[in-house]
Amino acid sequence: MSGTSLSYQFKTASIVVKLIVINVLIWVGFMLLEWILNSGNIITQWLSLPTDLSRLIIQPWSLLTYAFLHGGFWHIFWNMLILYWFGQIVLNLFTEKRFLTVYLLGALAGGVFFVISYNLFPVLIQSTAFLVGASAAVRAIMIFIATYTPNTEVRIIFFNVKLWHIGVFVILTDLIQIPSSDNAGGLLAHVGGALFGFVYAQQLGKGNDIGLWWERFADTVVGFFKPRPKSEKKAKMKTVYRNTKAHATASTVSKSMSKTEKQIRIDTILDKISKSGYDSLSKEDKDFLFKAGKDT
Numbered sequence: 636m637s638g639t640s641l642s643y644q645f646k647t648a649s650i651v652v653k654l655i656v657i658n659v660l661i662w663v664g665f666m667l668l669e670w671i672l673n674s675g676n677i678i679t680q681w682l683s684l685p686t687d688l689s690r691l692i693i694q695p696w697s698l699l700t701y702a703f704l705h706g707g708f709w710h711i712f713w714n715m716l717i718l719y720w721f722g723q724i725v726l727n728l729f730t731e732k733r734f735l736t737v738y739l740l741g742a743l744a745g746g747v748f749f750v751i752s753y754n755l756f757p758v759l760i761q762s763t764a765f766l767v768g769a770s771a772a773v774r775a776i777m778i779f780i781a782t783y784t785p786n787t788e789v790r791i792i793f794f795n796v797k798l799w800h801i802g803v804f805v806i807l808t809d810l811i812q813i814p815s816s817d818n819a820g821g822l823l824a825h826v827g828g829a830l831f832g833f834v835y836a837q838q839l840g841k842g843n844d845i846g847l848w849w850e851r852f853a854d855t856v857v858g859f860f861k862p863r864p865k866s867e868k869k870a871k872m873k874t875v876y877r878n879t880k881a882h883a884t885a886s887t888v889s890k891s892m893s894k895t896e897k898q899i900r901i902d903t904i905l906d907k908i909s910k911s912g913y914d915s916l917s918k919e920d921k922d923f924l925f926k927a928g929k930d931t
Contacts, residue, residue, distance in 0.1 A: 650731040651722035654738065655715045658769060662705050679704060683765040684746050686753035686820070702742035704767040714769045721777045724798075728784070734776070736846040736853075737835060741775020741828040748827025749820055764820045771828030774809075778802050779832035783840065805829070 645656060669678060684701035685691055691698075705711035725734050749766050753759045780787075781802030788795045809825045816822055838845050904920050 649722075649726060650734055651719055651726065654722075654735075655719060658703055658705070658711060658715060661703050662711050665704065679767070680765060683767050684749065686750060686759075686762070686764050686766075688750070688754060691750060698743055698746045699739065701746060701766050702739075702769045702772050705769070706767055710768055714773050718769065718773045718776065721773070721780055724784075724787070724789070725776060725780050728780075732850055733846065736849050737775055737779050737832060738772045740835070740846055740849055741779075741831050742769065742772035744775065744831035745771020745824035745826075745828035748830070749824040752823045753820065759819070766820055766824055768821065768824075770821060771824040774805070774825045774828035775832035775835075777805065777832065778829040779836045782833050782836035802829075 645653065648656075665679060672678075681694055682697055682700040682704055684697045685694070705714065722734065725737070746766065749771075753762060753764065781798040785797065785799035785802075787798045789798065789801075790796075806826070806829055809822045809829075813819050813822045813826075835845055900923060904923065907920070
């Protein structure tokens with residue numbers, strides 16, 4: 636019973652809660668898996684985002700999978716806490732599909748910015764690194780909503796703070812730390828995710844949805860894996876059979892009816908048209924109406 640209850644709660648939860656649960660389960664699962672297999676970081680490295688382009692070519696999935704891995708408890712704790720906080724604000728204004736689009740494309744943008752930086756900036760070219768964590772995706776969510784509704788206020792302990800104040804503080808903190816931080820790659824990914832969130836919100840305010848292509852792509856991919864219900868096939872077969880029969884017997888039914896019965900049937904069909912339109916009629920109804928019109 637408890638298992639069914641947990642499954643139901645997960646299915647009915649918001650996309651924010653689902654992402655948090657997925658991230659936590661993956662973090663716990665990978666810790667246990669690597670402990671059981673005693674394989675060090677081999678499994679994690681195949682899902683982490685590398686700076687080496689030759690390796691990235693053979694593991695392109697890492698441009699997204701890295702965002703579902705975390706290095707330690709505090710890493711995932713702060714990411715999920717901030718995601719929950721800002722995610723609720725986003726869902727007050729946008730659909731879950733758009734939230735997920737900002738989140739995933741933010742992760743993708745952060746990953747691309749990370750790889751480009753390590754292969755473009757001279758100070759980083761000689762370095763090799765792997766990226767893990769949802770920070771870029773979380774930054775995208777944070778800056779997206781701070782840009783879209785900058786003057787919205789939130790309560791932080793004893794003070795009300797506007798979202799744009801939080802956004803500016805977070806970005807400046809990341810930029811200041813990059814030159815001296817041991818986690819320069821992670822901070823660069825933050826900047827990439829934040830930049831995407833900013834551009835997305837700006838364009839959306841102008842009426843341009845730059846994430847629409849991703850939503851269509853995701854719908855197409857999901858459609859490939861969605862099985863076609865057997866009941867739908869049966870329904871179509873029955874409909875075809877009924878329609879064919881109706882066409883053949885409409886004349887017979889019309890002739891066997893009395894004038895009163897015909898008029899009642901006609902009135903019923905006309906009433907259906909007035910309520911739902913002509914297209915709502917069945918093939919049998921259309922044939923009957925056509926035949927009745929010819930007989931009058």
